[in-house]
Amino acid sequence: MYLGSSPSQLDALRQIRRSSYGAAFLAQTPFAQFWLRDLRAHAALALIMARAAAATMSPAALTRRGVSDLASLSMSAVHSLLAEACTRGDFQRNADAGDRRRVMLMPAPDTAAAFAALVREFAIAASGGALHPVVAEEAAHEPQMLALYARFASALVAVRRPGGRLWVQPASLAVMADLMAARRDGVSPDSLRAAAARRGTDPVALDEDLGFAAMAGLAVAATDGRLRLSTEGRRCMLEHLELWRSWSSEARLALATLASPMSTRVA
Numbered sequence: 001m002y003l004g005s006s007p008s009q010l011d012a013l014r015q016i017r018r019s020s021y022g023a024a025f026l027a028q029t030p031f032a033q034f035w036l037r038d039l040r041a042h043a044a045l046a047l048i049m050a051r052a053a054a055a056t057m058s059p060a061a062l063t064r065r066g067v068s069d070l071a072s073l074s075m076s077a078v079h080s081l082l083a084e085a086c087t088r089g090d091f092q093r094n095a096d097a098g099d100r101r102r103v104m105l106m107p108a109p110d111t112a113a114a115f116a117a118l119v120r121e122f123a124i125a126a127s128g129g130a131l132h133p134v135v136a137e138e139a140a141h142e143p144q145m146l147a148l149y150a151r152f153a154s155a156l157v158a159v160r161r162p163g164g165r166l167w168v169q170p171a172s173l174a175v176m177a178d179l180m181a182a183r184r185d186g187v188s189p190d191s192l193r194a195a196a197a198r199r200g201t202d203p204v205a206l207d208e209d210l211g212f213a214a215m216a217g218l219a220v221a222a223t224d225g226r227l228r229l230s231t232e233g234r235r236c237m238l239e240h241l242e243l244w245r246s247w248s249s250e251a252r253l254a255l256a257t258l259a260s261p262m263s264t265r266v267a
Contacts, residue, residue, distance in 0.1 A: 011128065012241045012248070017177045023120035026199045031114040034088065039168045043071035043153040044045040044081060048091075048105055049115050050088035050150035070154040072168075116140040119149050125255045126251035139258050147255050152247040159243060171201045172209040173240070178220060179229045186221075186228030 025036040035045045038127050051062040068078045082105065087090045090111045094104045107115070120140040131139075136247050139145045157168060178195050179187065189210070196206045210227070213219035218233035229237065254264050 009238070009241050009245070013116045013177055013180055013237075015125045015135075015176065015248075016241075016244065017181065018126040019121070020235055021118070021197070022170075022174070022251035023127040024118055024121055025173065028200055029114075030088075031090075031111070034085075034090070036118075036170065039153070039156050039170065040071045040073050041081060043150075043157050044073060044078065045115065046146075046150040046153035047071065049107060049112075050143070050146040052105070052107060053141075053146045070150075072157040074087065105133075118214060122149060122152075123255060126248035128253060131255060135255070135258070137145070139255055142258055145251075145258065148247075148250060152250070155243060155247065159239060171196075171199070171205060172212070174199060174201070175206065175209050176213065176218070176229070176233065176237055178226060180234065182228065184228065188226055192227065203249060 025032060026035075036042050043052060047062060047067055047070055064078045064082070066076060067073065071078070073081070082091070086093060086105075089108055091105045091107055094106050116137075117140070120136045121214050122144065123136045123139050124133075127136075156167075164194070175192060175196065178192055182191075192210070193203060196203070210219065213233065214221070217230055218236060219227050220230045221227050
């Protein structure tokens with residue numbers, strides 16, 4: 001199955017700003033608001049879901065320390081996140097029949113369905129829209145794809161800069177993508193607010209993100225008030241786009257492998 005060539009930087013930027021995968025992070029659903037607003041929580045979820053899918057394939061356990069290290073969260077933050085997730089009903093704790101000292105986190109059906117939809121949209125975006133919907137749906141439940149997605153989610157938070165709030169908030173990344181897509185002479189704050197409003201971003205949060213971008217030297221204002229990326233801001237975005245291009249290429253390779261046996265069920 002042909003899944004398209006490696007995306008250009010422009011294509012990668014478009015996928016971040018306009019794809020259903022990118023939009024999923026800003027959806028006004030309980031799942032998105034809890035698990036996808038901060039990419040560290042997103043990484044923790046991806047790691048747990050990949051481990052759950054691999055439960056019958058490998059005896060290796062995913063510990064809270066492992067989640068902490070890979071999702072760039074403190075141990076206490078991981079504990080709080082998982083405790084709240086169980087309180088919300090997103091996961092339930094089950095004792096491990098083989099080792100009573102261990103507790104297994106099992107996703108609720110709604111959590112599994114919402115996460116599978118996210119991975120499906122990732123697969124479609126990574127293929128540039130060339131993936132058959134049935135293949136994308138089946139890939140979203142394949143342990144190999146879930147493991148790849150967990151590594152991608154961990155890579156997203158691994159590249160953030162110290163104190164870089166913009167690297168762990170998808171809404172902030174969307175604003176930076178808007179600045180990246182604007183003309184070299186910048187874009188007016190009103191245009192940024194209109195774009196953010198279409199995504200459902202809180203205006204107060206947008207102003208906070210723009211203020212942080214300016215404070216961090218990622219965005220600068222011209223004398224007429226138009227905003228543009230600084231040299232450092234553009235470099236940050238280019239690094240992020242390259243990360244997306246690299247992992248979308250990895251996803252296409254995995255999808256090509258998975259598509260062969262699955263294609264017999266597509267016809």
